[in-house]
Amino acid sequence: MPPKRHLTARRVRLGTELRRLREATGMKAREAAELLGADSAQISQIESAVAGVSAERVRRMAAHYACTDEALINALVTMATDRTRGWWEEYRGQLPTPFLDLPELEHHARFRWDVEFLHVPGLLQTADYARSLFSYVNPEFPQSDVEQWVDHRMKRRIIIERPDPVPYEAVIHEAALRIRVGDRSTARAQLARVLEISEADHVTVRVIPFDLDDFGGAGSAMVYAGGPVPKLDTVVRDGPGGPVFIDAEAQLNRYRTRFRRMEEVSLGPDRSRDFMHQLSKEL
Numbered sequence: 001m002p003p004k005r006h007l008t009a010r011r012v013r014l015g016t017e018l019r020r021l022r023e024a025t026g027m028k029a030r031e032a033a034e035l036l037g038a039d040s041a042q043i044s045q046i047e048s049a050v051a052g053v054s055a056e057r058v059r060r061m062a063a064h065y066a067c068t069d070e071a072l073i074n075a076l077v078t079m080a081t082d083r084t085r086g087w088w089e090e091y092r093g094q095l096p097t098p099f100l101d102l103p104e105l106e107h108h109a110r111f112r113w114d115v116e117f118l119h120v121p122g123l124l125q126t127a128d129y130a131r132s133l134f135s136y137v138n139p140e141f142p143q144s145d146v147e148q149w150v151d152h153r154m155k156r157r158i159i160i161e162r163p164d165p166v167p168y169e170a171v172i173h174e175a176a177l178r179i180r181v182g183d184r185s186t187a188r189a190q191l192a193r194v195l196e197i198s199e200a201d202h203v204t205v206r207v208i209p210f211d212l213d214d215f216g217g218a219g220s221a222m223v224y225a226g227g228p229v230p231k232l233d234t235v236v237r238d239g240p241g242g243p244v245f246i247d248a249e250a251q252l253n254r255y256r257t258r259f260r261r262m263e264e265v266s267l268g269p270d271r272s273r274d275f276m277h278q279l280s281k282e283l
Contacts, residue, residue, distance in 0.1 A: 006092070009101035009234075009245050010108070011049040014079040016247065017072075017232070018058070019047040021065040035064045055081050075228040087155055095152060098242040103152075105225050105234055105245075106159045112166050113224040115262050117173040119181065120190055123157050124170065124197060124205075129190045130154070132182035160203060169204040171262040173218070177207070177279055188283045195276050198269070206266035207275050215265060220258050 022032050022043075029043040036043075036057065045051035053061075055077045062073045088103040106112065114121040120129060127150055134141065134149045141149075159166045177194070180187045198205035208215065223236040223243075235246040235255045246252070267275055 006097070007049050008104060009098070010079060010082075010104055011052075013232070013234070013245075013247060014053070014076060015047040015049040017076060018053070018061055021062060021067050022047075025065050027065065032061070032064065036060060053080050069229075069231075071229045072231055075232055078228070087158075088152075091148075091152055094148065096242050098245075099152065101245065102223075102236060102243050103156050105236070106156060106166070108228070109159070109166055110226040110228065112159065112168045112226070113222075113259050114168075114170040114172075115220055115222050115224075115259060116170070116176050117218050117221055118179065119176055120172065120194060121170050122153055123160055123168065124194050125153060126186070126190050126193050127154055128186045129181055132186060136181070160197065160200075165200075165202045167202050169206070169263075171206045171208060171259070171266050173208045174210045174275075174279075177276065184283060188280065191276060191280050191283065195273060195280070198273055198276075204269050205272055205276075206263065206269060207272040208262070208266045209275065212265060217258070217262060217265075220262065222255055222259070224255060224259060 022029070028040075029047075030040045033040045033043045042051065046053045046057075058077050058080050059073060062076070067073060084104075084107070086104060086107050088100045091100055112123070114123065119125075119133065122130075125133075130150045130153045131146060134146045138146070138149075160168045172194075177191060181190075194205060197203050221237070225234045225236065227233045230252075231249065233247070233252050233256075235252060236243045237246065238244070246255070266272070
């Protein structure tokens with residue numbers, strides 16, 4: 001298949017998973033190529049996402065690698081053959097690629113978890129809150145660039161606002177709800193937005209209060225996107241150059257445990273809503 005023009009995180013993940021299947025058997029790229037009637041350069045290109053791969057070849061590779069997990073194989077086939085060009089493609093060449101990979105990841109997610117300590121999660125932000133945030137973090141941006149980033153962030157909310165929304169759970173520290181990213185009216189509107197969306201059946205919002213004893217998890221902010229099978233889950237964390245995608249199985253297990261720990265120490269959904277209603281009276 002011809003080389004791919006854009007090395008999206010989704011395509012890179014496909015190549016990574018095929019490499020992991022091969023390495024799990026102890027097979028070298030040269031040996032895999034011989035079984036497939038290819039050469040080692042082709043295997044390298046597929047695994048590095050430089051070249052695409054057909055559904056038939058994905059299945060042949062899985063068979064040669066002794067993979068019997070049909071759900072995983074079917075998910076990899078879908079990743080190889082999916083030609084979705086979502087709304088994020090209109091930003092291609094305008095925003096950095098990792099910020100286009102994020103909405104693509106969200107589009108295909110089975111569920112979404114957020115943990116935030118200093119800012120309201122992006123999917124819950126109002127336009128004014130996001131505008132204040134982008135303007136402060138990037139003071140060199142002209143207003144037109146700020147508006148482009150705000151528009152991109154607002155469009156990402158579609159996954160929890162569409163008719164078939166993704167199940168969504170957010171754990172938010174009290175600090176994120178109290179820090180005034182914008183002015184008082186912006187803070188009030190933002191809290192009202194969180195309260196409104198928390199009433200939806202597919203949304204759960206939990207709050208970690210300041211007065212929680214023995215809490216040392218403030219460095220555990222994350223986005224966790226559920227893949228079609230658990231092995232294809234992804235954690236996203238902020239990095240110096242933008243979103244960083246984490247997919248090693250040991251790390252995924254670690255972040256699943258961290259999220260469950262955050263659930264345990266946070267207020268339940270009803271108490272969290274009561275907490276936010278009380279906070280809204282103080283703003």
